[in-house]
Amino acid sequence: MAFKRWRLFATLMVVIAMVAAACSSGGGDSEGSEPAETATTTAAAEPAEVLKIAFVHVGPVADKGWSWAHDQGAKYVKAQLGDAVEITTLESIPEGSDAQRVFEDLAAAGNKLIFGTSFGYMEPMLAAAENFPDVAFMHATGYKTSENMGNYFGAAEEGRYLSGMAAGAATKTNLIGYVAAFPIPEVLRGINAFTLGAREVNPDVEVQVVWTSTWFDPPKEGTAAESLLDAGADVIAMHQDSAAPGQAAEAAGAKWVGYNTDMTEFAPNAWLTAAIWDWGPFYLAQAKAVIDGTWKAESVYGNMADGMVALAPFGESVDEDLQALILEREDEIKEGIFSVFPDPIVDQDGNERELGDIFTMDYFVKGVIGSPTG
Amino acid sequence: MNDSQLVLTLVAAIGLGTPLIFATVGEIITERSGILNLGVQGMMLIGAVSGFWATFTTGSLLLGVIVAVIAGAALSWLHAFTSVTLRVNQIVSGLALAIFGTGLASFLGRAGSNPLVGNPSRKVFEPLITGGIAEWPVVGPLIFGHDILVYLSIIVAGVASYYLFHTRMGLSLRAVGEDPASAESAGVNVSRVRYIHVMVGGALAGAGGAYFSLALTPTWQDDPIGAAGWIAIALVILASWRPWRAVFAAYLFGAAERVQFTLQTLGDPWSNIPSTLLAMLPFILAIIAMIVLTSGKRARLLGAPAALAIPYFREQR
Numbered sequence: 001m002a003f004k005r006w007r008l009f010a011t012l013m014v015v016i017a018m019v020a021a022a023c024s025s026g027g028g029d030s031e032g033s034e035p036a037e038t039a040t041t042t043a044a045a046e047p048a049e050v051l052k053i054a055f056v057h058v059g060p061v062a063d064k065g066w067s068w069a070h071d072q073g074a075k076y077v078k079a080q081l082g083d084a085v086e087i088t089t090l091e092s093i094p095e096g097s098d099a100q101r102v103f104e105d106l107a108a109a110g111n112k113l114i115f116g117t118s119f120g121y122m123e124p125m126l127a128a129a130e131n132f133p134d135v136a137f138m139h140a141t142g143y144k145t146s147e148n149m150g151n152y153f154g155a156a157e158e159g160r161y162l163s164g165m166a167a168g169a170a171t172k173t174n175l176i177g178y179v180a181a182f183p184i185p186e187v188l189r190g191i192n193a194f195t196l197g198a199r200e201v202n203p204d205v206e207v208q209v210v211w212t213s214t215w216f217d218p219p220k221e222g223t224a225a226e227s228l229l230d231a232g233a234d235v236i237a238m239h240q241d242s243a244a245p246g247q248a249a250e251a252a253g254a255k256w257v258g259y260n261t262d263m264t265e266f267a268p269n270a271w272l273t274a275a276i277w278d279w280g281p282f283y284l285a286q287a288k289a290v291i292d293g294t295w296k297a298e299s300v301y302g303n304m305a306d307g308m309v310a311l312a313p314f315g316e317s318v319d320e321d322l323q324a325l326i327l328e329r330e331d332e333i334k335e336g337i338f339s340v341f342p343d344p345i346v347d348q349d350g351n352e353r354e355l356g357d358i359f360t361m362d363y364f365v366k367g368v369i370g371s372p373t374g
Numbered sequence: 375m376n377d378s379q380l381v382l383t384l385v386a387a388i389g390l391g392t393p394l395i396f397a398t399v400g401e402i403i404t405e406r407s408g409i410l411n412l413g414v415q416g417m418m419l420i421g422a423v424s425g426f427w428a429t430f431t432t433g434s435l436l437l438g439v440i441v442a443v444i445a446g447a448a449l450s451w452l453h454a455f456t457s458v459t460l461r462v463n464q465i466v467s468g469l470a471l472a473i474f475g476t477g478l479a480s481f482l483g484r485a486g487s488n489p490l491v492g493n494p495s496r497k498v499f500e501p502l503i504t505g506g507i508a509e510w511p512v513v514g515p516l517i518f519g520h521d522i523l524v525y526l527s528i529i530v531a532g533v534a535s536y537y538l539f540h541t542r543m544g545l546s547l548r549a550v551g552e553d554p555a556s557a558e559s560a561g562v563n564v565s566r567v568r569y570i571h572v573m574v575g576g577a578l579a580g581a582g583g584a585y586f587s588l589a590l591t592p593t594w595q596d597d598p599i600g601a602a603g604w605i606a607i608a609l610v611i612l613a614s615w616r617p618w619r620a621v622f623a624a625y626l627f628g629a630a631e632r633v634q635f636t637l638q639t640l641g642d643p644w645s646n647i648p649s650t651l652l653a654m655l656p657f658i659l660a661i662i663a664m665i666v667l668t669s670g671k672r673a674r675l676l677g678a679p680a681a682l683a684i685p686y687f688r689e690q691r
Contacts, residue, residue: 060596062484062491092596183649210638211649218591219600220631223390227635230382244591247494266494266593370638374649 051291053077054088054111056102058118059216061091065241065260066215066277070117070140072261073279077287085287095120103128107135113290115283116140118215119184125149136295138286141186143359145297152282153186154302154309156259157193157358158333159275161340162311163237163257164197165326166272166318168205170255171198171235177228178209179221179238179245183374185361187239190275192365193340194237194257199367201325208233209370218244229254235272246270255317262312271315273326278310305334348372376515379640383632385515388524389590391621391628393418393582393599395527397606398613398620399534400578404450405610406538407571408551408681411453412468414579415603416475421446421580423479426587426594427490435497439523439584446580447573449475454572458565461685472603480596495592499523499585523585527621530578534617547571551679554686564686579603608660614667615677623663630656 053074061071074087088111093102099121106114107128113136116125122142129137129149137149145151167176176198180187191209198205208231210224222244225236229252236249237257243266249256250267258274282302289295302308311330314323332338343355348364364372376382397414404411411417425442429435449471456467483491499521501508508518538544547567549557554564586599605627613619634652637644 060480060491062489062596064492064595068492208639210635212635213650213653216597217600218593218595218598219390219586219602222591223386223632224635226386227632227639230377230379230386230636231639242591242595243494243593247592251498369641369645371645371649 050086051081051084051113051287052086052088052109052111053113053287054090054106054109054115056090056093056099056106056114056116056118056121058095058120059092059241061089063216063241064243064263064266067091067117067241069260069277070115070279073277073283076280077283080284081287081291084291095124097124100124100127103137104131107132112136113287113295114138115286119186122151136286136290136297145299148297150297150299152300152302154277155304155340156186156275156277156309157189157340158304159309159311160190160193161197161333162326162330163273163275164194164199165201165329166314166322167194167235167237167255167257168198168200168202169322170272170317171202171205171233173232173234174202174204174206175231175233176205176207176235176237177225177231177233178207178368178370179224179228179236179240180209180211181215181239182213183211183372185359188361188364188372189358190239191368192361195365195367196340196342201322205367207237207368209364209368211370211374212240213374214240216241218242221245222248225249226252236270243267255315258312264313264315268315269317272318273314274312276310276312278307282308303333304330305336376509376511379636381512381515383629383636385519386632387625387629388516388520389628390631391624391626392524392527393585393590393602394606394609394624394627395531395621396582396585397579397603398609398624399527399531399617400575400582401606401610402575402613402615402617402620403534403538403547403578404572404575405682406547406551406615406679407568408554408679408684408686409454409457409568409572410464410468410683411450411457411471411572411575412465412607413450413453413471413475413603414606415599415601416472416479417446417449417576417579418475418583418586418599418603418606419479419597420449420475420482421583422587422599423482423490423583423594425580425584426495427482429588430490430493430496430594433496435499435588438497438588439581442580442584443577444580446583447577449478450573450576450579451569453576454569457685458568458572461687464683464685476597483594483596490594491596493594495588495594497588498592499589521589523581523589527585531617531621538617548679551681554681558688564688568686579606582606605656605660608664611678612660612663612667615679626659626663627656630659 055074057067059067061067115138117140119141122144125137125139129146139151141153142151195207212220212224214220221240221242225245225248235255236245238245243263246256246267250270255272256267256270257272261276264271341355344352345355346366347353421442424445425438428441429438453471456462457464501519501521503518508514546562550564550567558564591598609623612623634655
């Protein structure tokens with residue numbers, strides 16, 4: 001019947017229009033609008049070809065956290081190299097096998113340098129790298145490399161230690177709550193460094209860990225923080241990409257140590273400080289290396305000395321003596337005369353053990369309450 | 375006594391359950407008219423972003439909620455149009471609405487030169503009463519310690535229940551959901567009833583979304599409501615299409631959301647349960663409850679509208 005066919009057609013059109021609208025707004029976001037002011041130095045040398053660079057993030061770049069920090073790095077590259085680069089950013093791409101297709105699509109679209117900024121992209125990226133041997137792949141936070149896939153990360157534990165000092169001095173109940181994402185070495189390193197820092201200034205501090213099994217889920221992460229506050233914690237720390245734990249701390253009149261970026265505005269009274277990231281110079285160096293043809297698949301581990309990791313501005317409640325002590329420790333870390341993890345190290349049960357490879361760290365240090373296996 | 379984990383968990387459960395009450399009661403009203411709207415997630419997100427915008431621009435929480443309600447209703451009009459007027463497959467249309475709403479919300483969040491995204495809310499819903507009776511043992515925090523939307527959500531459930539089962543219009547609504555042809559022959563305008571109640575459902579979903587962006591996690595970020603819209607759809611079945619039961623189903627779910635973290639702080643033996651298992655708790659709970667409710671003889675008593683998700687053709691029997 002003609003009527004029915006018309007109806008089917010109309011349905012299809014409506015559905016297609018909706019899906020198309022949703023995809024165009026939520027899916028991809030191409031960086032091409034900002035004209036560069038400083039597109040002189042390297043760009044002038046190779047004006048012939050535009051380097052296409054792609055970034056793949058696990059969460060929204062507007063999270064003001066992990067993905068946002070990486071996106072700031074991408075914007076820095078664009079500002080420095082201008083028309084010599086064309087940057088594509090994909091957000092909220094789930095970890096897992098689907099990610100391989102995303103990486104391969106980006107490679108097929110002519111991107112010659114592809115960054116994946118989440119741990120779970122490691123295997124998909126490895127598989128994609130094998131299929132596109134002339135594309136440079138860089139994976140953040142993982143441990144596997146291949147001929148054309150390198151990895152990169154930074155010693156967040158240095159900043160974590162320092163932020164732990166601020167938290168240790170701030171707590172009155174001697175219980176700090178730590179909202180943590182997943183029990184992987186990266187997160188365990190952070191918790192341990194934070195706890196060591198807190199106990200340097202206050203040996204009675206204990207750090208209660210709660211696992212959320214999410215990187216970015218504001219209601220869940222906020223709820224986890226509330227459960228810690230209700231358990232008696234008066235300072236909240238976190239390894240999450242949202243500011244929800246900080247808002248929970250603010251509402252309860254507690255203190256907060258953030259992560260990734262300066263999140264003062266979300267909880268101005270609760271804010272103490274945070275370990276934060278500055279990816280820009282690293283991304284710029286990578287882009288230049290590909291342009292110059294000198295790029296090699298390497299493992300890069302940045303730190304406070306080279307600026308990849310930094311300490312966010314202090315909140316108002318952090319007094320000046322403490323700030324001075326923390327900054328003194330920061331200088332010692334940068335100079336390489338203070339190491340965050342002692343060796344041997346005392347574990348959760350009070351036993352002394354070898355520090356071992358910190359990249360496969362799978363235990364808690366003394367002072368942490370909770371299970372290191374999740 | 376107010377510091378006991380039980381009281382604190384129940385208080386948190388009420389807060390976490392509140393947006394679910396709005397959305398679930400809204401979806402119950404929609405489904406009672408025979409229209410299945412799977413787009414709750416999209417309508418909640420639109421409510422969340424537009425409510426946030428209104429409060430961010432004007433500084434008024436009341437305006438935030440009003441705008442969220444209007445935005446949710448407006449988006450649900452799309453579903454009413456496709457499913458009532460065009461009579462398309464409601465599952466397809468609802469899913470499209472969920473995807474569309476999610477995308478549109480994140481688009482709106484970054485539109486303009488000074489985008490909303492990444493900003494904390496200018497104002498936040500605070501408890502109505504602090505001190506005094508709000509500090510009475512147990513009942514203080516449990517009953518008197520909430521913000522106004524918590525009470526409003528319960529009033530909404532009560533009004534919806536009265537409307538559905540004790541008014542003439544409620545009777546017409548249920549008739550349309552059970553047997554639209556008979557309702558039509560009794561003089562009820564089926565398509566008008568369906569339009570109105572789809573939009574009432576959208577309005578309430580919008581209010582539920584605003585509870586996230588103005589109370590629970592007072593900020594706008596791309597996906598600030600978790601999976602609340604999908605959970606609300608499951609809660610409709612759990613509540614067997616009755617608004618009062620939706621209140622308890624929502625609180626039960628809120629408690630499960632919270633308990634997974636509380637258990638981790640309780641020490642041995644609770645903290646030995648793997649956290650990934652605990653994260654599944656709300657969903658396991660929902661599945662068990664649904665199996666119990668929908669098995670055997672109870673299924674008939676469940677109350678699913680007979681004409682749910684079936685397009686109605688006026689002169690086609």
